[in-house]
Amino acid sequence: MVLASLLVLVSIPFDLFPLLRGPAPYPPEWQWAFRPEGPAHPLLAAAACALALLALLGASGGAWALRHPTTAARTLVAGAILLGCGLQIALLARESGHPLRTLMSRTQSRSFTSYHAVAISPEARDPVSYVRHHAERLPALARSAKHAATHPPGPVLYYRAALALCEASPPLTDALLGAAEVPDREFRPPATRAARAAALLGALLLGLLGACTAWPITHLAMALGIEAVSAARLAVLWVLLPGPALMTPQFDQALALPAVAATTLLLAASHGRGTWKAAGAGLLGGVAIFTSYGAVVFLAIGGLAALAASGAGQGRRPTLLAGLAGGMAALTAFGLPAVLGHHPVNAMLTALSIHREMYTAPRSYALWLLFNPLDLALFLGVPLAIAGLLLSRGSIRRATSGAALSAIDRFRLATFGGVGLLVLLGVTRGEVGRLWIPLMPLLLVASLAGPREPRLGDVLLKGVLLAALTLTIGSYWIV
16 A cells, blocks of 8 residues: 555656556546646645644544543544645645635636636526526537536536625625735626625635535444544545545535435434434435536445445335435425426436537547546545455455445445446546545545554554645646
8 A cells, every 4th residue: 555655656746657647648538637847836835734634633542532532523523624625725826826816717717617607697697597498508508618518507506696695795705805816906797806706705615515524424434333533533534635635626526515414314314313314315415416417326326335334135214214315305406496497307418418428428438447446546545545445355255255244344345336336337437536526435434444443553644645645646737
């Protein structure tokens, strides 16, 4: 594990193995661009955030944490969220200019993410009308706003809500633009001062939601039998993973929160007040699907892992609760928007067809059978990927020998099995280091929750390697 991580860390700055970035040429195949000159500015603040997170991990083994495990776990999670947000912003210093200005410009860019551009356009001025005519507008959006053309209305409405908030509160607009050091002058519509502030507000909230995934990760690990402090250590590792830390601002990092929270609620539903928890899981799942059609796959893998861990084969209750969650998700994502005149099935089929034409069909299926797992391993973190494979081998050995499997074993086999099936399906070809971020919380837990509590020394070592990998990829790859 250490040797493989060091090999990757040494190869990235010198681009010794360009295929680590993906197959060329791009287009049509996907390859992360190389930045031979390194970051525009030293990532000193990012390194400081990473060191503070590692210090949190080290402090979790102290006498105070041992005496007050519940309080220590909450402190770890809160620290992970705050420092994780700081790490995301500090990593943007690799670009020239103010980090918050970089965040704003990424959001406003039609090539990086086109949701904000559509949200401030006249077509989205009336949100109800936008939802009602969403399906019929997708073909036109495919020429000017590819991201919006391949997704449900949720992301555009998200930025429309941010715009409404900034328009209603000039002090908020002034504070956001002042923080980003945007010149104090008027801008032409549609890129008004409020629109620019909304871009920054939306981007910051996406990063916060991604960092807040640390909270349900902790509860998921605890539901699988991991002690509170050890579970909270996984929350700290989450914000150090290259994918969630480097992909700001993307909805993929924010989708991790409802996806893992839905899995956690579904797993907990079999232990008292299951109906309400399953309904909550479905509601969160519906919100995720209204944001990205791909969330259906992530929720399915998480749901199967939760069912496996709860021992669904020992009774009908977990299966019935999963059915309730699925029904609630479908109602939230498709039924409620249909009341406003949306045509969810037509919109989904059109968006998926556009996605296949632009991103899937032009790329080689066989090629991405190899490179998708590689890309996932790099942005999940090489040490976690190797640890997960080793633990999976042990789980498979116990399963084939007829030994009783623990909840963690069943969860791990279902998670890695679901990801393996997703690779074989080939519906995603490239960029999985970003697109599969919602699966990374499940893989994080499955890769570190073993038969015994993970030792602090092992967790610290993985934390150091993850921090180094995140800083190195951020310095030399354009992501």
